[in-house]
Amino acid sequence: MSALLFHATASAAATCSVIEENTDYAGNDIKQTTRSSAANCCADCGNTPGCTVYSWEPFGSSGKCFLKSKPSNKEVLWGSRAAKLVLPPATCSTIQENSDLPGNDIGDPLQLDTVGLCCSFCCKAFVWVLRSGVGTCLLKSSRGIPYAYTGASASYVVEATPAPTPSACPVVENDVDYAGNDILYTSRANYQDCCTDCQNTVGCSLYVWGPDNGGACYLKSKKGSSSPSPGARAGVLPLTIPGNPLSNVKSGLYAVNSLPPTAFNYITGAQWIDQGTLSVVNSETESFVAVALATNFSHGSGPIVVNNVEMALSMTVYINVTSAGECADMTATYNNNFFTYWASHLYCIVHLHTAATSLQMLTATGQAITFPQDSDPAYLSTALTNVATNTDCVLACTSKGNCAGVEYSTSAKTCALYQPQPATFPDVTAGWVMDPVSNVDVAGVQYTKMTTAALPNAYIKESVPGVASLQACASSAKAKAYVLFGFNSNTKVCAFYAPTPSPTKGISLVNTPLVPVVLSSGTFGSDVASGAMAATTAADCYKLCVPSQNLCFATVFDSTSKACTYVQPSFDAASTMGWIIPKTLPDAMATVSQVDVYVTAHEDDHELFMSAPVYNSIKSPTTKSVFVYLSAGDAGETSGWWQAREVGTVAATKTWVNMFGVFSPVPVTSTVLLNGHHIQKISIGNTAHYFLRLSESNLDLVLNSNVKRAPIDQPTEYYANAQAVKDVLKGIIVAEATKVPKVNAHYSDYLLDPSGDHVLHVASGRITAELLNADAVFAACVSQFPYFGYQRWLDTVNMNNPEQSAQRAVWLGLGAGILNRYPRETWSDHSPALGRTYTGTLLVKATACAF
Incomplete structure (x- = not known):
């Protein structure tokens, strides 16, 4: 036996072997990380205890590192890239000559000239032997039992005794109990084990251990009243990072194409969630992504709940959100106010609070805005007493720089200051946003409403008591030819406002980004809050009003002095102010030079797979976009899901129409009769939607088996076979494209890799192509323009702006439309697939149509 002892020098940074292309080592996963390239996985593997190999796979616009404990189960996986960690130099035992350690082999044998080189690549143990004159090192996952083998040399890694890990609960109090706020009870003989239980329990920030029943950990959300308890131990799990001060409040503005911009405020390196809960949310969200990825994010798998903890902790998690601005826009779109954005993970966590009107959140400029949600005591940073006024309370907050909001009590003269917690990771952002303005289109009345807002009584021209609702007030205002109105939900009084007449000033009330509601000769006095802005025209002045930035509801422009000001309403918790939107944009096309027909199986297929051409279709004021949905998109449900999906796709189209500001975004609903079938049609500007409403199962039977079936909404109007669906489709094309010279048909590709797509995508594309090819005209x-669906929707992003950013806005609008009708979040189901439009083989015709 040789007396050699091998020791290698420590390396400062992890290094890995040459990357193996199209290779995976299946199983043995430890964790996953998000990285844009395979090379970036090496450091993650080096920093993860037990990791010896990784594989990387593309995912969305980035990729995933799968960190593994051993390089076994090697297999070919196209697109996957793998590499092994060149393990940190180790100390190995004395070499046992002429010895073998049978079994427990991991990975492929390494060709190394001498036995001394094996230690640097090891593992738990190794055997070195000459094979055909080549030194070969066999790595082992465990030592096993040595056996005599002439010429072999065996050794094992001598593992250093690890330094004790400091407790995550460093402060422990003896003989004290804190009452209440219990989350969970665990049995532990040693109080030091309670800290780990607290770390693993969502929302836990404190444990109390007692010796009763062999030892028990009482895991709590916060401290209650204290009392002596001999033998007890209480430990606090810190939720904040000592010595890590918050940065100051900053402001942001998120704008997509020509949609209304969203202003928000935020603090970087901060979060509205404790770190332990954020870790659990991260773990569950990664599990959701893994499950969804396994089903290709397809409709066929059904919706997947992102987080089990969402409801209990009053939050909603959205994935694939590209910026804090998009997260703020999403928060405002879903009528919420607080969010935490984690940039490296692309997570947007929207926090849900109960309704209230006592919390004022601050902008970066120091303006205090009353938010419609309550405060969270967990984020109370300072409680002040003997504060004379609300203004003094706000000044106390602004003087700190990183104070986010206040709550002031006039009677008690108390002032509570709020701020988010410092984040563990610097790319986490805590933000807040409020968009007080929204459009309403109900019962033929289109108006804009602004919550918790009113004008001074001096502008009231008429009041109507006993009005049942805001909608009734709006209808009355329209009937009486008033534009501005207000409704108080407590008194049930509807007030009609009129500005002060002015020969040189005009008012532009907030409407679409390009088209205001104009009151040509009017202004407001000093009793209405205002602020000066710089603009030389009324149109430019109007563009500077962003309600989410400073609560402006209109601009006033003086055509003589060129003075531009924004105006703000008074705060009134029970009141909503509104203004009627007159018909300023056409709701129909004057000229049609082109018709683009989009035939899909489901209501959201064109938003997902055909978004780029749809954008350009709707953008053109002389192009008519016709959307035909063959199925109801019911997914076998009878709880209102298909109706919500129809609302969602109409909301998506309204988003597109609003981007371009050419047509009115107000839907017009009608019923058309085609080949004996009553079909609902919804027109918006230069678009038309046709809903055939066959259930998904019935559409499959009709198109693929020629089985007679009826739509959900017309149970007596049967489609006898696939030809009957083609006949209706032909009728729609003829009705919408008669005498139009250029007609394009867009549908799902059914020829290339049909097994990789939804069966109804394939069938809808096939029957559309069959109709177009069989009909001589x-x-x-x-x-014909076919598009790939699930086959390529996770391929490389190939869309560019403005189409790409528009698609994201449209998908958000679709989800908001659905959520207004049905309690299901849809953003995360398919958002990783956004940004792709892949076409099949095009069939372009030069001959003008004349049918």
Whole structure:
């Protein structure tokens, strides 16, 4: 036996072997990280105890590192890239000559010239032997039992005794109990084990251990009243990072194309969630992504709940959110106010609070805005007494720089200051946003409403008592030819406002980004809050009003002095102010030079797979976009899901129409009769939607088996077979494209890799192509554009702006429309697939249509 002892020098940074292309080592996963390239996985593996190999796979616009404990189960996986960690130099035992350690082999044998080189690559143990004159090192996952083997050399890694890990609960109090706020009870003989239980329990920030029943940990959300308890131990799990001060409040503005911008405020390196809960949310969200990825994020798998902890902790988690601004816009769109954004994970966590009107949140400029949600005591940073006024309370907050909000009590003269917690990671942002303005289109009355807002009584021209609702007040205002109105939900009084007449000043009330509601000769006095802005035209002045920035509801422009001001309403918790939107934009096309027909199986297929051409179709004021949905999109449900999906796709179209500001975004609903079928049609500007409403199962039977079935909404109007659906589709094309020279048909590709797509995508594409190719008139002039669905929707992002950013806004609008009708979040179901439009083989016709 040789007396050699091998020791290698420590390396400062992890290094890995040459990357193996199209290779995976299946199983043995330890954790996952998000990285844009395979090379970046090496450091993650080096920093993860037990990791010896990784594989990387592309995911969305980035990728995932799968960190593994051993390089076993090697297999070919296209697109996957793998590499092994060149393990930190180790100390190995004395070499046992002429010895083998049978079994427990991991990975492929390494060709190394001498036995001394094996230690640097090891593992738990190794055997070195000459094979055909080549030194070969066999790495082992455990030592096993040595056996005599002439010429072999065996050794094992001598593991250093690890330094004790400091407790995450460093402060422990003896003989004290804190009453109440219990989350969970665990049995532990040693109080030091309670800290780990607290770390693993969502929302736990404190444990109390007692010796009763062999030892028990009482895990608590916060401290209650204290009392002596001999033998007890209480430990606090810190939720904040000592010595890590918050940065100051900053402001942001998120704008997509020509949609209304969203102003928000935020603090970087901060979060509205404790770190332990954030860790659990991260773990569950990664599990959701893994499950969804396994099903290709497809409709066929059904919706997947992102987090089990969402409801209990009053939050909603959205994935694939690209910026804090998009997260703020999402928060405002869903009528919420507080969010935490984690940039490296692309997570947007929207926090849900109960309704209230006592919390004032501050902007970066120091303006205090009353938010419609309550405060969270967990984020109380300072409680002040003997504060004379609300103004003094706000000044106390602004003087700190990183104070986010206040709550002031006029009677008690107390002032509570709020701020988020410091974040463990610097790329986490705590933000707040409020968009007080929204559009309403109900019962033929289109108006804009602004919550908790009113004008001074001096502007009231008429009051109507006993009005049942805001909608009734709006209808009355329209009937009486008033534009501005207000409704008090407590008194049930509807007030009609009129500004002060002015020969040189005009008012532009907030409407769409490009088209205000104009009161040509009017102004407000000093009793209405205002602020000066710089603009030389009324149109430019109007663009500077962002309600989410400073609560402006209109601008006033003086055509003589060129003075531009914004105006703000008074705060009134029970009141809502509104203004009627007159018909300023056309709701129908004057000229149609092109018709683009989009035939899909589901209501959201064109938003997902055909978004780029849809954007350009709707952008053109002389192009009519016709959307035909063959199925109801019911997914076998009878709880209102398909109706919500129809609302969602109409909301998405309204988003597109609002981007371009050419047509009115107000839907017009009608019923058309085609080939014996009553079909609902919804027109918005230069778009038309046709809903055939066959259930998904019935559409499958009709198109693929020629089985007679009826739609959900018309149970007596049967489609006898696939040809009957084609006949209705032909009727729609003829009705919408008669005498139009250029007609394009867009549908799902059914020829290339059909097994990789939804069966109804394939069937809808097939019958559309069959109709177009079999009909002599259509075959001569209608161009065909097939698009891939699930086959390529996780391929490389190939869309560019403005189409790409528009698609994200449209998908958000679709989700908000659905959520208004049905309690299901849809953003995360398919958002990782956004940004792709892949076409199949195009069939472009030069002949003009004349049918």
